[in-house]
Amino acid sequence: MHIVNRHAAFWPIFRNPMVIATFVGFAFAILHPPMPDWLMLAIKLTGDAMIPLMLISLGARMATVTWGGWNLGVIGALVCPLTGIAMAALLSPMLRLDPMQSSLLILFGCLPPAVLNFMVAEQYNQEPAKVA
Secondary structure (H helix, E strand, C coil): CCCCCCCCCCHHHHHCHHHHHHHHHHHHHHHCCCCCHHHHHHHHHHHHHHHHHHHHHHHHHHCCCCHHHHHHHHHHHHHHHHHHHHHHHHHHHHHCCCHHHHHHHHHHHCCCCCHHHHHHHHHCCCCHHHHC
């Protein structure tokens, strides 16, 4: 978080919901703990509901955006997917992925970061209008 807030301490990053979810996801992927069906359904429904809520938040911010910095948005729209594709293509052989996994990594590498970057910019008040 030092990137978006130069005065941020290191340890509070572990209270960030995105970081917590990442670590919990890794732990579950490695350990494969048994989960009751009702809990899996509740987690899935909650996750499915969060995506539209984040998109609504992004849309509300974009409604107030001025088009003065449109060139920065175009550059970001081109550079971000190309960088993601390049990184995925470079990492795929190193990770020894099968062709299907490699294809998925490249596909997800080209997707825009969109909402999560906006949510972090909004949280730390670091030009959320430009990020949107």
